[in-house]
Amino acid sequence: MALHVYNTLTRRKELFTAAQPNVVRIYTCGLTVYAPMHIGHARTYSFWDFFRRYLEYLNYHVLSVINYTDIDDRIMQKAAELWGTDSDAGSARPGELGSPQRQSDVNQAAEGLPEAVGSVDLAEKMVAVFRRDCRRLKIKDYAAYTRATDFVQGQIDLAAKLIELGHAYVVDGEVFYSVDSFPGYGKLSGRTIEEQEVGASGRVTEDVSRKRNPADFTLWKPSEGKQPRWETGYPDWPQGRPGWHLECSVMSTTMLGSHFDVHGGGVDNMFPHHENEIAQSEPVCGAPWVRYWLHPEHLDLRGVKMSKSLGNVISPGDLVNDYGDQAVRWFFSTTHYRSKLPFSPDLIASSLAGFEKISRLLKILEGKLSSAPDIEQGVPVAGLYASQRDETQSVPRLRHYYNYGHFGELSTKFMQRFREALDDDLNTPQAAAAFFDYVGELYSAGIESVPVGASLDSPSGDAGEGGSRPATTYSSTASLLSVYRCLTRHLYVLGVEYPNELLYPQLAMDCFPAGGAEGESALAPHKAFIDALLEARQQARRDKDFAKSDMIRDLLAGAGLQVEDTPQGPRWSL
RNA sequence: GGCGGCGUAGCCAAGUGGCAAGGCAGAGGUCUGCAAAACCUCCACCGGCGGUUCGAUUCCGCCCGCCGCCUCCA
Structure with a gap:
């Protein structure tokens, strides 16, 4: 049996083949870098790392790209909360500026890094934290880590192209994608536009009256106040910042070519993010744009509330410290990637x-x-x-x-x-x-x-x-x-x-x-002493002086050394 | 309201149209001065009701329960 994977696009397990022999191109949606990685991310990225390792085991060369969303309203908001920068007039509430507790959280996570002063710095800080946590989790380096802000010109070009092709339109300097212009809209998530009850989640606060269809989404948004902005060169939408979905279409195809093998991210990305990416990319790249879509499920806290106020937040770093990276990765492996992992x-x-x-x-x-x-x-x-x-x-x-x-x-x-x-x-x-x-x-x-x-x-x-x-x-x-x-x-x-x-x-x-072997190396200077104790214990055992031998074993146990007797003699471990 | 997923022993978790992997916990045993480790043995009829079938946990329908998504989200 050759490798088969479940492709979200077809809802079936399919034989896995790469477009180019022996090379697999993978794009993974990364983090919006406004806060440190949490254990849910750890599960997701550990899965992608495993997938890459297995493909390599099968002798594929894996070209993997992951992105950082480093321009996003949440980052700006967070930076404003922390340092009162990058804020538009509305969100700069004086009472919340530089909230000491939250600033210390970020600084703690980003220990040793220069203090952030704005959304760009905050993003860079969180990028560094992400990389550090990945190393702790033994997630291998990707071939490339792309930042949305490094691909803005490409995003401007794609938005312009979509306007030109009739897939997007401009209203008041904002560019919207027209979902009605793309017949395949909904094919990934398996839903149709009509099926959506707009606002059913109760989270739509945006004024949708400017959109032709409520499901239309933003490609480009004008910036206000001190918000980061880029000049576009287009009079209808002269300045602003890119929408979330646009960046991944651009980064993936720029790095991996107009078509590639695998696109992934957590299940939450399936809709609308990946659906929108397809809608943006296929009119330009041709369909099918991506061969396989994989969506690992989330980690599930099982009703346990983790919150800072309760003081029970477990970070990826805590996990590795408490259980060791091997046990953490093993634990992640014991549940199938398409099932929720209870934690x-x-x-x-x-x-x-x-x-x-x-x-x-x-x-x-x-x-x-x-x-x-x-x-x-x-x-x-x-x-x-x-x-x-x-x-x-x-x-x-x-x-x-x-x-x-x-x-x-x-x-x-x-x-x-x-x-x-x-x-x-x-x-x-x-x-x-x-x-x-x-x-x-x-x-x-x-x-x-x-x-x-x-x-x-x-x-x-x-x-x-x-x-x-x-x-x-x-x-x-x-x-x-x-x-x-x-x-x-x-x-x-x-x-x-x-x-x-x-x-x-x-x-x-x-x-x-x-x-992780610092324990053993710390013991190295005491090796002779430990050996002497073990030998003394063996002598006591030979003399049937079990009180003495047990005392020595307890002594070593107190120092964290477990002694086990085997037919080949005693064996100790930390 | 729409779409999708799940419900397997105390817990976690695979799986198959034909007597239900594995792990944790538990019980008994072997070994051992005692432990520890290891090994051996034991421990489920697969949410409920119908249907299809020679036969279903596995396919279909209904019901009950849980969860996710329906433009923040790994």
Whole structure:
């Protein structure tokens, strides 16, 4: 089965193909940068990051673009609230200027950045915060991050073109798109103009009398007062700022070409934003403009109110601090992207409890392999892998044998399930189940007690039907290393990163720098002391002085070190 | 009012026209000085009522409940 994805445009799972062989062009609607990223954004962008990683796993080169909406009424409003700038007369209410609490919130989120003084600065500050949070969440860098304000000329040109083609009209210096001029309007969201009850949401405050159809939307809006403005060169609409929908049409096609493969954003963008983008773009670019529309669902707080006044706001940074980036990304993977992801501290904690079964095995393998006699510093076991990194591309091409050695068949089975799950509309929960089964089978096969530097006979099942295949002997180190790489490579697809320069240098190169190991490195100076305590405890155990051995274990536990006894001796972890 | 989605064990969550993955929690067991970890075993008839079918949790209809969208929104 090849990759199939659910395309909002057709409401069906479709075979995924790229317009250009091996290259996938993706445009993702990014943030309006007026406030720091929240955990809902974290879910959405983690999904897009996973999607990109899976396409790369399938050997696609991914050209991904994300935008920042850095010109928007909300930004101006926020900046006005904070600093009393960029305000038109109406919104500059003196009582709210520089509200200390809210300013400190922003400054806290943007710690270390220069103080913002206006909407442009506020936007830049939030851009930096966004990038920082993405790094924390292990969201890989996009090929390009575009700002709406860098594409204003293109937006002016597109608006002019749409006027010229009869799709837009000018009223009092404001440019509206005429939805009646585009027969396909509504094809993405599956609704017709007639079906809409205008103002049903109770949120329409705008005077719609100037529009030909209430569903018409703004392409260009005149600026007033100190609001940011651009000159257009058109007498009917001489100055102003672009409407929200217009920018994405321009940025995506400028960066990726008039047609591209995937356009995405949260479900909330489906209507009206993406619907409007299609209406703007197809008259100029031709239809179909975009091949696949994907809409990941929202994170759901399950009735829990998060608010600053309650003091229970959890930021993406908090999440990573509290649970670790691996557990966060794993948690995001345990629900399908088209379903709401219920979130609460309890839920992520129970997800973490399950994930530890996997992470524990990785720690065990790392422990064994790091001290293997036949694995030299920085030099993996010979003959086990053949990495090809095409230096002309920014994308790594990892081609390793992840199913080498004693546990090879389990790994093969796992990889098949993993692939089948993700090929079926990116079924990450199914992939997660494959991990659990794989790890369970590895434990069951006794991987915990396999020593390094030994020889292993092939499992009996390896003989195949009729025993035609000759018995094989594997290096235990190579076998364990292959499992380690299989696990870390496939977790990597989900955004769960385990960089290890010794055991998997090729993968480590593509992971974010390992920053979370400060705990272990902080312990390094005390290693000799810890070892001495462990040895003292072992002696006490040999002497059957269990009171003493338990005391030492409690002592270490108090310092945050868990000691476990195994047939191979004690093992400790943080 | 319109459009769309969902309802699977205490919790989270896949899935299939033919005896319901996985995880958390729970119970029992193996191992262990004790723990821990791991492994083994146990734990659901899939919101309700009809219909189609040899057979439906899976298809259709109705009902009940929950949620989202209908020009702020990842």
